[in-house]
Amino acid sequence: MARYGMAIDTKLCVGCMDCVVACKTENNVPEGYNRDWITEEAFGKFPNINLEIRSERCNHCENAPCVSSCPTGASHYHDIGGVVLVEYNECIGCKACIASCPYDARFIHPDGYADKCTFCIHRVEEGKDPACVSVCPTNCMIFGDLDDPNSEISKQLNSRKHHSLKPVAGTNPKIFYLT
Amino acid sequence: MELSRRRFLQISSATVTGLAAVTSLSSITKGAKKIEEKTGKPAKGIQKIPTYCDLCFWKCSAVAYLKDGELWKIEGHTNDPLSNGRLCPRGTGGVGAHYDKDRLKTPLIRKSERGEEKWVSVTWTEALDYIADKMEKIKIEYGPESMALFSHGVGGTFLKHMIKAFGSPNETAPSFAQCRGPRETGFELTFGDIVGSPERTDIENTKCMVLIGSHLGENMHNTQVQEFAKANKKGATFIVVDPRFSTAASKAKYYLPIKPGTDIALLLAWMNVIVNENLYDKDYVEKYGFGFEQFAYEIKDYTPEWAYPRTGIDPKVIRETAYEMAKHKPATIVHPGRRTTWYGDDSQRSRAIALLNALLGSWGRKGGFFMPTKLSIPSYPYPEYPKPERGRVDNPDERFPFAKGELLANGIREATITGNPYPVKGWIIYATNLLQAIPNQEETIKAIQNLDLMVVVDVVPSEIAGWADVVLPESVYLERYDELNISPFKEGFVSIRQPVVDEPSHQKPNWWIAKELGKRLGLKKYFPWNDIEDYLDTRLKSVGLSLERLKKEGVVKAPKQPIYFEDGVQPNFWTPSGKIEFYSLQLKEKGFDPVPKFTEPESPPPGYFRLLMGRAPVHTFAKTQSNPILKDMMEENSVWINNDIAMRYGLKSGDYIKLKNTDGVVSNKVKVKATERIRPDSVYMVHGFGQRSKMLKSTYLKGASDAQLTTKYKLDPLMGGTAMNVNFVTFEREA
Numbered sequence: 001m002a003r004y005g006m007a008i009d010t011k012l013c014v015g016c017m018d019c020v021v022a023c024k025t026e027n028n029v030p031e032g033y034n035r036d037w038i039t040e041e042a043f044g045k046f047p048n049i050n051l052e053i054r055s056e057r058c059n060h061c062e063n064a065p066c067v068s069s070c071p072t073g074a075s076h077y078h079d080i081g082g083v084v085l086v087e088y089n090e091c092i093g094c095k096a097c098i099a100s101c102p103y104d105a106r107f108i109h110p111d112g113y114a115d116k117c118t119f120c121i122h123r124v125e126e127g128k129d130p131a132c133v134s135v136c137p138t139n140c141m142i143f144g145d146l147d148d149p150n151s152e153i154s155k156q157l158n159s160r161k162h163h164s165l166k167p168v169a170g171t172n173p174k175i176f177y178l179t
Numbered sequence: 180m181e182l183s184r185r186r187f188l189q190i191s192s193a194t195v196t197g198l199a200a201v202t203s204l205s206s207i208t209k210g211a212k213k214i215e216e217k218t219g220k221p222a223k224g225i226q227k228i229p230t231y232c233d234l235c236f237w238k239c240s241a242v243a244y245l246k247d248g249e250l251w252k253i254e255g256h257t258n259d260p261l262s263n264g265r266l267c268p269r270g271t272g273g274v275g276a277h278y279d280k281d282r283l284k285t286p287l288i289r290k291s292e293r294g295e296e297k298w299v300s301v302t303w304t305e306a307l308d309y310i311a312d313k314m315e316k317i318k319i320e321y322g323p324e325s326m327a328l329f330s331h332g333v334g335g336t337f338l339k340h341m342i343k344a345f346g347s348p349n350e351t352a353p354s355f356a357q358c359r360g361p362r363e364t365g366f367e368l369t370f371g372d373i374v375g376s377p378e379r380t381d382i383e384n385t386k387c388m389v390l391i392g393s394h395l396g397e398n399m400h401n402t403q404v405q406e407f408a409k410a411n412k413k414g415a416t417f418i419v420v421d422p423r424f425s426t427a428a429s430k431a432k433y434y435l436p437i438k439p440g441t442d443i444a445l446l447l448a449w450m451n452v453i454v455n456e457n458l459y460d461k462d463y464v465e466k467y468g469f470g471f472e473q474f475a476y477e478i479k480d481y482t483p484e485w486a487y488p489r490t491g492i493d494p495k496v497i498r499e500t501a502y503e504m505a506k507h508k509p510a511t512i513v514h515p516g517r518r519t520t521w522y523g524d525d526s527q528r529s530r531a532i533a534l535l536n537a538l539l540g541s542w543g544r545k546g547g548f549f550m551p552t553k554l555s556i557p558s559y560p561y562p563e564y565p566k567p568e569r570g571r572v573d574n575p576d577e578r579f580p581f582a583k584g585e586l587l588a589n590g591i592r593e594a595t596i597t598g599n600p601y602p603v604k605g606w607i608i609y610a611t612n613l614l615q616a617i618p619n620q621e622e623t624i625k626a627i628q629n630l631d632l633m634v635v636v637d638v639v640p641s642e643i644a645g646w647a648d649v650v651l652p653e654s655v656y657l658e659r660y661d662e663l664n665i666s667p668f669k670e671g672f673v674s675i676r677q678p679v680v681d682e683p684s685h686q687k688p689n690w691w692i693a694k695e696l697g698k699r700l701g702l703k704k705y706f707p708w709n710d711i712e713d714y715l716d717t718r719l720k721s722v723g724l725s726l727e728r729l730k731k732e733g734v735v736k737a738p739k740q741p742i743y744f745e746d747g748v749q750p751n752f753w754t755p756s757g758k759i760e761f762y763s764l765q766l767k768e769k770g771f772d773p774v775p776k777f778t779e780p781e782s783p784p785p786g787y788f789r790l791l792m793g794r795a796p797v798h799t800f801a802k803t804q805s806n807p808i809l810k811d812m813m814e815e816n817s818v819w820i821n822n823d824i825a826m827r828y829g830l831k832s833g834d835y836i837k838l839k840n841t842d843g844v845v846s847n848k849v850k851v852k853a854t855e856r857i858r859p860d861s862v863y864m865v866h867g868f869g870q871r872s873k874m875l876k877s878t879y880l881k882g883a884s885d886a887q888l889t890t891k892y893k894l895d896p897l898m899g900g901t902a903m904n905v906n907f908v909t910f911e912r913e914a
Binding site for chain 2: 011012014015016017018020021022024025026031032033034042044045046047049050051052053134135136137138139140
């Protein structure tokens with residue numbers, strides 16, 4: 001069984017938002033909403049600055065509060081790769097998941113259901129990378145199986161410094177930022 | 180997919196014989212099938228159609244996807260040397276251009292005062308008859324040279340052809356004198372050749388790259404950004420010089436927070452170190468250089484210690500970075516930048532950059548500047564253009580002796596105001612928003628008052644369209660054919676733009692507009708092709724290719740050719756000496772410094788800050804702000820203010836303020852971004868926002884316009900470009 005995750009090389013990322021645009025067209029994300037976004041964090045005092053640029057989205061947590069807080073079971077772990085998904089037909093739009101997500105990864109779609117990144121599971125099932133990964137001009141994103149020691153993502157995570165977001169939340173996020 | 184070598188050699192020597200076969204391509208075929216031919220039912224499933232992008236001028240090849248007959252998404256074309264299968268965010272958002280709600284739908288004719296944006300919708304026949312009639316009148320009364328064309332991008336090809344056939348030499352784009360012109364002049368004076376577009380920087384193979392003000396990553400020239408990331412991954416050293424801590428600065432080993440306007444001092448100090456400490460490429464300089472001894476003498480006093488009080492850069496850092504550049508030579512690029520119209524000394528600054536590269540031996544070398552190669556396809560065999568009786572209008576008495584290449588858009592504007600050297604009475608403006616592109620909007624509006632005819636051809640009602648007499652709605656790139664793309668690059672190729680979907684209403688492609696105007700102006704012999712498919716097929720067939728093949732494959736590559744001196748490219752320098760001119764006699768002869776000199780820039784008046792402007796990765800100039808997808812990425816710009824300054828003025832991120840320049844011009848309201856990432860003496864904005872075209876509803880007055888605040892500009896004395904980073908602004912509270 002695969003365990004899908006993503007590693008994003010902050011050293012390469014330029015924050016161009018191509019990932020955001022690609023997600024939008026690939027998944028028909030409605031105007032005014034995005035499933036992924038760019039965060040820029042600057043540390044230090046001019047001119048001695050460190051800048052981390054991150055492409056962020058749902059972390060597809062292994063201990064996902066959105067799944068445990070969902071009253072209908074619409075939010076669930078997908079059979080393939082443990083991807084966190086929403087079964088739109090079962091979602092009642094109660095926003096419990098939105099309140100519980102420490103990453104602000106979800107929004108209510110104009111059609112009334114909770115929506116977010118799906119890791120482009122429809123593409124992954126066809127053997128493709130998620131749209132954001134496949135489009136990135138800097139090639140800074142790696143999608144793959146965290147359980148496969150020979151996958152590119154495992155190799156990168158084994159050999160490079162990295163961090164995840166809000167680890168103290170205890171959600172076991174599966175998106176990692178290489179630094 | 181590739182042409183065989185043999186075929187290519189035949190191509191290179193091919194000549195086109197006569198006008199030849201008019202093919203039987205009668206009606207233009209759109210790529211997308213809405214209806215299945217076999218069943219007569221609506222199309223199902225995915226269709227893929229290759230075409231090249233038009234979101235900027237880079238012209239990446241792409242593949243447009245249709246789902247059930249509807250335009251869905253666009254991806255990079257994997258066989259394209261520009262995109263390598265990956266588009267930039269603008270290209271990926273290209274479908275938004277088709278769906279943009281603000282698009283022009285029908286031709287419009289002005290019905291009240293210019294600029295009031297009151298229109299009557301008319302038919303194409305009415306609009307084109309009106310334009311042709313006015314053009315004929317201008318021709319009779321003032322001569323054909325009194326018509327001028329401003330255009331941007333490949334879409335201008337056929338209108339340029341039309342205006343030349345009409346008999347006017349006055350055709351240009353603001354992308355020269357307002358943008359990369361000074362760079363081309365500086366490099367041409369030094370190497371006898373321009374940098375060109377796409378830039379000939381071999382970033383992928385570089386070991387050290389210096390970016391001076393150039394903000395790759397924010398400035399999203401696709402291949403350059405891709406190669407920047409590749410070089411980064413391979414461990415290249417980056418040295419970033421910028422008053423603002425750019426995205427690129429965050430990737431750099433050295434960030435030099437230079438005082439604006441002092442780059443020449445830094446460049447002189449770097450060259451001083453490299454020459455005095457014998458770190459330059461001696462063989463290269465000896466073999467190819469001219470006037471090196473005089474050059475060395477001229478720069479001998481410009482030590483890092485001399486540069487320190489001028490630039491604010493620590494002499495130790497100047498030395499270290501010079502050593503770093505020298506260590507990696509010739510695989511070091513001192514990047515020439517693109518918009519280089521900054522402080523008025525721009526072609527001399529660009530020349531200093533060229534000279535530093537020359538010292539490092541990077542021109543023509545791997546990891547430096549490659550020698551572009553191109554798949555040569557003969558141009559369409561048109562009859563010769565009539566020779567204009569009067570020469571170009573933009574540079575009377577050769578006031579700018581090195582304005583030798585493209586015309587100065589500001590020069591045409593000036594002639595339109597003054598009538599000197601002769602009157603300009605008609606403007607056709609294609610896909611360029613002159614109000615945002617040329618500094619000092621008041622002068623542009625003043626020039627417009629002298630016109631008998633002003634036509635704007637565009638996809639959306641840009642601000643400049645608001646001032647036109649006639650506005651013509653063009654098809655967006657996904658709905659039209661255009662000229663072939665045969666850009667010179669690392670390998671030769673040809674790519675096609677072809678229609679993917681139908682126009683949503685009455686829009687027409689540029690080639691049709693040009694041909695129809697030509698017909699009305701008695702220029703029929705200049706438009707011998709039936710339609711663009713005929714035109715493209717004729718050109719492609721002349722080299723053994725065909726439209727059919729290009730429509731299918733999108734891109735065809737030529738065999739690889741050497742692109743470095745070390746691989747056999749013959750070094751040629753088209754300067755007067757035939758060498759790299761370290762000391763320029765032609766500059767001296769015209770009364771300019773033969774080796775660049777530093778002049779102290781103006782300081783901001785107390786309480787004012789230097790206004791700097793740049794790009795965001797999700798927008799191109801002032802032309803993509805209404806694209807619904809890209810608008811979602813960035814709807815308005817903000818003004819970057821150093822944290823300490825913001826605190827002093829009681830401003831915090833998210834506050835709205837107005838900016839006022841020293842001429843009293845006040846901007847639209849703009850959001851504050853209080854940040855550590857900029858010098859305290861400067862503020863920064865992304866260009867292209869704060870648009871005031873009421874017809875452009877979705878972006879009307881969103882953010883502020885740097886162009887509006889750029890009332891002052893300095894003219895480059897060598898080539899007449901307009902330096903724009905010479906304005907100072909202060910803050911006004913939003914009432």
